[in-house]
Amino acid sequence: xxxxxxxxxxxxxxxxxxxxxxxxxxxxxxxxxxxxxxxxxxxxxxxxxxxxxxxxxxxxxxxxxxxxxxxxxxxxxxxxxxxxxxxxxxxxxxxxxxxxxxxxxxxxxxxxxxxxxxxxxxxxxxxxxxxxxxxxxxxxxxxxxxxxxxxxxxxxxxxxxxxxxxxxxxxxxxxxx
Numbered sequence: 001x002x003x004x005x006x007x008x009x010x011x012x013x014x015x016x017x018x019x020x021x022x023x024x025x026x027x028x029x030x031x032x033x034x035x036x037x038x039x040x041x042x043x044x045x046x047x048x049x050x051x052x053x054x055x056x057x058x059x060x061x062x063x064x065x066x067x068x069x070x071x072x073x074x075x076x077x078x079x080x081x082x083x084x085x086x087x088x089x090x091x092x093x094x095x096x097x098x099x100x101x102x103x104x105x106x107x108x109x110x111x112x113x114x115x116x117x118x119x120x121x122x123x124x125x126x127x128x129x130x131x132x133x134x135x136x137x138x139x140x141x142x143x144x145x146x147x148x149x150x151x152x153x154x155x156x157x158x159x160x161x162x163x164x165x166x167x168x169x170x171x172x173x174x175x176x177x
Contacts, residue, residue: 038062044097044107052079056094056107064089069107069129082129086111086136092121096149100156103127108150108160111136120147120162120176137176139164145174 042057051074058065066085073079086092094109111121120137139145143165151159160176
């Protein structure tokens with residue numbers, strides 16, 4: 001029994017070491033260069049049941065930013081690329097992406113206008129990347145409000161989590177459904 005336990009421990013440690021020391025091999029590295037001429041960031045990614053990849057991010061020139069949503073097939077080929085801009089010279093940042101059972105794509109983030117603070121931003125796209133609708137949430141204090149995560153439950157209800165100034169200078173956790 002002692003030899004079996006020792007052998008099991010040695011095998012476990014060997015397997016664990018191999019896993020920890022293995023390197024991830026990236027087969028299909030792709031990049032995107034936005035039209036702003038400055039900074040481009042992917043911030044969220046999700047895969048569908050057909051192994052397509054949806055990558056959300058933003059392009060910024062440090063004065064404004066717009067959202068980019070790219071769809072890649074399993075070979076890494078770009079199938080389409082869509083942009084979302086709430087307003088010219090605004091600042092739109094995606095932070096989370098989710099998908100419903102019908103293939104609807106939801107991007108959560110935050111958006112800032114020229115003279116406003118950040119508000120929650122939720123955008124719904126169809127499978128072709130067309131914007132179906134967008135929604136904003138501004139906390140009652142009209143201050144810095146940011147969505148952090150979007151999820152879709154088994155009934156296709158969208159849940160949005162983040163934080164907002166609801167009263168004065170107190171920032172609270174917010175859950176919207």
